[in-house]
Amino acid sequence: MLEELHKPPIAVALTYDEERPPHVSATGRGLIAEEIIRIAKEHGVLIHEDPALVDSLIQLELGQEIPENLYKAIAEVISFAYSLRNATLSEHPQEPEQP
16 A cells, blocks of 8 residues: 555646647656656646546557547546636736737
8 A cells, every 4th residue: 555655656748739639749657757747837738637547548659649449538638628728818818919
């Protein structure tokens, strides 16, 4: 049980550009996972914790599109991320940049 409490973090970053299915853009365990998470937070990227999903995604190669059996789970995460972004933008609209 103590081993489970100190399990090193695992992170998988996905890229989705509406041109193709989401694909793996970064994976890591331990210190690399911590760096992936730090960079994501620094850039305001949604961090979604789902141990079962990350266990499936960590098996994929960099650049590999997510398999069809994960479409629904990933679509839910992307939908949630877009709804959060839209809610944030409506609460705090950005002013146009001045030339």
